[in-house]
Amino acid sequence: MTDTGSDAQALGAIDEYLARTADERLADYIDFLRIPSIGALSGHDADTARAADFLVQRLNAMGIKAESSPTPGHPIVYAEWLGAPGAPTVIVYGHYDVQPVDPLDLWVRPPFEPRVEDGRIYARGAADDKGQVHLHLWAARAWLETAGRLPINVKFVIEGEEESGSENFDAWLEANRDRLSADLVVVSDTGFFEGNRPAITVGLRGLVYMQLDVSGPDVDLHSGTYGGNAQNPANALAAIIAGLKSMDGVITVPGFYDQVRPLSDAEHAEFERMPFDEADFRTEHGLRELVGEPGYLPLERRGARPTLDVNGLWGGFQGEGSKTIIPAHAHAKISCRLVPDMDPQRTFELVRERVMSLAPAGVAVELSLLSAGMWSLVPIDHPTSVAAAEALEEVFGEPPFYLREGGSIPAAASFAGLLRVPVVLLGFTNPDDRAHAPNEVMYLANYEGGARTVARYWQKLADLGL
Amino acid sequence: MTDTGSDAQALGAIDEYLARTADERLADYIDFLRIPSIGALSGHDADTARAADFLVQRLNAMGIKAESSPTPGHPIVYAEWLGAPGAPTVIVYGHYDVQPVDPLDLWVRPPFEPRVEDGRIYARGAADDKGQVHLHLWAARAWLETAGRLPINVKFVIEGEEESGSENFDAWLEANRDRLSADLVVVSDTGFFEGNRPAITVGLRGLVYMQLDVSGPDVDLHSGTYGGNAQNPANALAAIIAGLKSMDGVITVPGFYDQVRPLSDAEHAEFERMPFDEADFRTEHGLRELVGEPGYLPLERRGARPTLDVNGLWGGFQGEGSKTIIPAHAHAKISCRLVPDMDPQRTFELVRERVMSLAPAGVAVELSLLSAGMWSLVPIDHPTSVAAAEALEEVFGEPPFYLREGGSIPAAASFAGLLRVPVVLLGFTNPDDRAHAPNEVMYLANYEGGARTVARYWQKLADLGL
Numbered sequence: 019m020t021d022t023g024s025d026a027q028a029l030g031a032i033d034e035y036l037a038r039t040a041d042e043r044l045a046d047y048i049d050f051l052r053i054p055s056i057g058a059l060s061g062h063d064a065d066t067a068r069a070a071d072f073l074v075q076r077l078n079a080m081g082i083k084a085e086s087s088p089t090p091g092h093p094i095v096y097a098e099w100l101g102a103p104g105a106p107t108v109i110v111y112g113h114y115d116v117q118p119v120d121p122l123d124l125w126v127r128p129p130f131e132p133r134v135e136d137g138r139i140y141a142r143g144a145a146d147d148k149g150q151v152h153l154h155l156w157a158a159r160a161w162l163e164t165a166g167r168l169p170i171n172v173k174f175v176i177e178g179e180e181e182s183g184s185e186n187f188d189a190w191l192e193a194n195r196d197r198l199s200a201d202l203v204v205v206s207d208t209g210f211f212e213g214n215r216p217a218i219t220v221g222l223r224g225l226v227y228m229q230l231d232v233s234g235p236d237v238d239l240h241s242g243t244y245g246g247n248a249q250n251p252a253n254a255l256a257a258i259i260a261g262l263k264s265m266d267g268v269i270t271v272p273g274f275y276d277q278v279r280p281l282s283d284a285e286h287a288e289f290e291r292m293p294f295d296e297a298d299f300r301t302e303h304g305l306r307e308l309v310g311e312p313g314y315l316p317l318e319r320r321g322a323r324p325t326l327d328v329n330g331l332w333g334g335f336q337g338e339g340s341k342t343i344i345p346a347h348a349h350a351k352i353s354c355r356l357v358p359d360m361d362p363q364r365t366f367e368l369v370r371e372r373v374m375s376l377a378p379a380g381v382a383v384e385l386s387l388l389s390a391g392m393w394s395l396v397p398i399d400h401p402t403s404v405a406a407a408e409a410l411e412e413v414f415g416e417p418p419f420y421l422r423e424g425g426s427i428p429a430a431a432s433f434a435g436l437l438r439v440p441v442v443l444l445g446f447t448n449p450d451d452r453a454h455a456p457n458e459v460m461y462l463a464n465y466e467g468g469a470r471t472v473a474r475y476w477q478k479l480a481d482l483g484l
Numbered sequence: 485m486t487d488t489g490s491d492a493q494a495l496g497a498i499d500e501y502l503a504r505t506a507d508e509r510l511a512d513y514i515d516f517l518r519i520p521s522i523g524a525l526s527g528h529d530a531d532t533a534r535a536a537d538f539l540v541q542r543l544n545a546m547g548i549k550a551e552s553s554p555t556p557g558h559p560i561v562y563a564e565w566l567g568a569p570g571a572p573t574v575i576v577y578g579h580y581d582v583q584p585v586d587p588l589d590l591w592v593r594p595p596f597e598p599r600v601e602d603g604r605i606y607a608r609g610a611a612d613d614k615g616q617v618h619l620h621l622w623a624a625r626a627w628l629e630t631a632g633r634l635p636i637n638v639k640f641v642i643e644g645e646e647e648s649g650s651e652n653f654d655a656w657l658e659a660n661r662d663r664l665s666a667d668l669v670v671v672s673d674t675g676f677f678e679g680n681r682p683a684i685t686v687g688l689r690g691l692v693y694m695q696l697d698v699s700g701p702d703v704d705l706h707s708g709t710y711g712g713n714a715q716n717p718a719n720a721l722a723a724i725i726a727g728l729k730s731m732d733g734v735i736t737v738p739g740f741y742d743q744v745r746p747l748s749d750a751e752h753a754e755f756e757r758m759p760f761d762e763a764d765f766r767t768e769h770g771l772r773e774l775v776g777e778p779g780y781l782p783l784e785r786r787g788a789r790p791t792l793d794v795n796g797l798w799g800g801f802q803g804e805g806s807k808t809i810i811p812a813h814a815h816a817k818i819s820c821r822l823v824p825d826m827d828p829q830r831t832f833e834l835v836r837e838r839v840m841s842l843a844p845a846g847v848a849v850e851l852s853l854l855s856a857g858m859w860s861l862v863p864i865d866h867p868t869s870v871a872a873a874e875a876l877e878e879v880f881g882e883p884p885f886y887l888r889e890g891g892s893i894p895a896a897a898s899f900a901g902l903l904r905v906p907v908v909l910l911g912f913t914n915p916d917d918r919a920h921a922p923n924e925v926m927y928l929a930n931y932e933g934g935a936r937t938v939a940r941y942w943q944k945l946a947d948l949g950l
Binding site: 234242245252263306310325329335339342344348349353379380382424 | 708710711715722729770771774775785793795802817821854889891
């Protein structure tokens with residue numbers, strides 16, 4: 019896995035090129051950041067289109083065939099360089115749209131007038147995700163300008179609706195599946211670990227999202243006339259929910275944990291190795307204390323154990339003061355995060371069986387499946403993980419942490435669902451990047467190191483052959 | 485308790501007078517019903533004032549000093565005849581405002597164009613409550629026209645905001661307490677039992693209305709990032725509610741039932757005697773089956789046993805589709821109906837203790853008292869109950885049922901709280917009166933019998949001396 023002589027030569031030239039073009043690159047990055055491509059706001063539609071055009075222009079200029087591929091919403095920038103027949107093909111995913119900027123008065127400088135200070139660049143989109151897209155472009159440019167080629171085949175898929183729900187993304191993937199064949203997808207929309215230490219996200223949890231509906235009488239009843247004789251759908255809803263999870267976080271659905279793959283000693287050791295500042299995690303959003311499954315580390319409970327949470331509930335009177343009714347119906351949104359090897363459909367069925375077994379007399383109970391998504395886990399020792407880890411260590415001087423995140427990245431799940439190939443989450447943002455908040459910031463060292471890491475990673479994937 | 489000779493003579497004259505004036509009385513009743521006094525709709529403010537003026541005019545015309553007493557809302561008609569020094573004083577309560585009439589297209593005839601058909605009169609307010617007010621006026625008029633006096637002192641309190649929450653009623657009572665001294669209050673806003681059989685409502689349940697607030701983090705959390713480590717306020721709310729009552733209706737708050745006075749054999753026998761059509765009760769509002777405390781009759785569970793019901797709950801995401809959050813907080817309105825000898829404050833404290841004992845780690849739990857009202861129970865053998873029963877039996881030919889209702893009547897609770905005297909609920913409407921619905925109807929036999937019953941009842945109260 020060490021560099022061959024010619025690899026080392028090529029990478030040396032790239033490093034030299036990147037060092038020489040740092041000012042030009044920063045200026046170009048700033049030009050990209052000046053475009054207020056707030057995709058969610060229709061008043062910025064022209065700006066959002068301009069950001070797509072910026073990418074298409076830059077990619078075509080360096081010799082990578084690019085287009086702005088229309089969707090019912092914002093276009094998807096699609097580009098491909100396929101000049102390495104026999105070498106692996108990698109899809110690089112990112113997005114060019116940015117979050118809205120409210121509250122504007124908390125910004126030290128206007129969000130679309132980038133400011134460079136102390137090795138950091140402040141602007142909306144600096145980290146999420148324009149910086150990561152831009153460093154990928156320059157990794158490609160460095161290869162093309164120095165070696166006249168890329169070491170692998172690369173397909174860029176850069177969308178413009180990530181911050182507003184990626185509504186048109188799946189349909190676009192489906193419509194373009196013929197040209198999307200690949201050996202690996204690199205999603206570059208994540209970041210480093212606490213303390214700005216390099217990291218690869220190897221795991222994401224899956225999701226089963228359900229709705230529980232409990233119906234009683236045709237209409238809200240007078241609680242005086244009917245209280246004592248009518249089963250109350252809101253009380254029944256509460257009893258059912260209470261029967262799904264204990265208050266120390268253990269899910270009480272029979273069979274629920276049977277599908278869960280136990281953590282190996284090595285996996286547990288990796289979790290134990292990761293620094294985790296519990297006080298920090300708690301105070302960020304005012305958590306009183308951490309409560310979760312006994313016997314597991316907080317990071318394990320986040321990344322490697324399933325959950326069951328009520329996401330919302332409603333029914334009956336919600337106003338100020340008093341209204342003495344027995345509600346006609348009550349409802350809850352309930353979701354489970356899934357880990358290897360849980361099957362979403364099977365999990366839904368187990369929860370449903372439990373719900374039905376808890377349904378009391380006098381009400382009708384229904385549990386429906388609203389959406390389901392698969393978990394993903396790239397093994398730490400998978401060649402694509404090892405290659406990414408080596409590239410990171412070479413550039414940043416320390417081996418990365420392997421993160422198993424608690425959430426899901428819709429694009430990652432979409433690619434995984436469509437292509438059935440590994441999805442590597444290789445991102446470079448500093449953890450305090452204030453994505454989605456005022457004064458978003460990207461460390462230039464992360465940005466520059468990112469470009470160098472990507473250039474190296476591609477070479478290593480070529481060496482692997484996959 | 486039988487009529488004395490002179491009583492019989494007086495009542496004979498009254499019956500004769502009422503028989504002779506039936507047409508005039510019906511015409512006057514119809515005039516009252518023609519006034520569209522929908523108190524809740526400001527477009528009908530002039531009409532509502534006109535209904536108050538109608539009563540003031542009629543009362544003054546028969547020699548009972550009446551006024552339209554202002555409130556911040558609709559006036560209260562207050563009238564008094566105090567020409568029987570040494571005799572008991574009775575307050576008669578009713579209301580002159582009526583419910584809105586939507587949906588108008590379901591009325592066979594316009595709601596304020598009264599229609600008489602088959603011994604019934606159809607119009608908005610015919611039963612609730614203009615008919616009952618009107619029959620009291622004519623009971624007084626019959627006494628005054630035949631005997632030149634009433635047998636007791638009578639104070640009329642007829643409000644105009646009953647259908648819109650009696651907002652200004654308590655303040656008016658408080659402001660007028662000096663002239664409201666009485667030995668008894670007769671609330672005439674209830675009706676006969678199923679099958680149109682005479683009834684006296686002797687019991688009402690009390691109420692403790694509470695709000696449960698469960699708070700977790702400062703903001704809604706990402707259920708992926710925090711799921712597994714953050715206690716979920718909505719799950720916690722459900723667990724607390726589930727710990728308050730079993731699904732067969734038994735309240736699981738320690739000490740809750742200790743204050744409940746057991747039903748005597750006589751009381752149980754009275755409940756058992758009452759006809760109760762369970763299928764009818766179920767199907768009226770689509771109840772699947774009756775569910776309640778084992779070992780008690782449905783009417784006992786309604787009138788003589790306490791309840792605990794969620795009136796509403798809310799928290800987190802309630803929209804269409806999915807939102808993957810752990811809600812920052814969750815809430816419920818919870819109320820208990822109270823029976824003798826439960827103390828509202830003590831009941832609240834017991835529920836609060838139970839809630840706090842169920843509060844899990846990681847969230848803040850609060851239970852607050854929103855309102856409380858006392859139960860009321862006039863013993864069946866109380867002289868005022870016996871007198872009412874005798875009057876009903878003499879007119880309607882059968883002894884009344886003694887009802888213990890599940891709800892509360894705010895005016896009854898207000899009078900009881902202010903005056904600490906018995907409140908007798910003596911009403912005459914047929915059970916199928918469609919109060920609040922299209923084609924409201926009052927049987928003229930109930931209306932006429934009501935006037936005769938009231939005239940008799942007053943004589944009996946005079947005989948009692950109280």
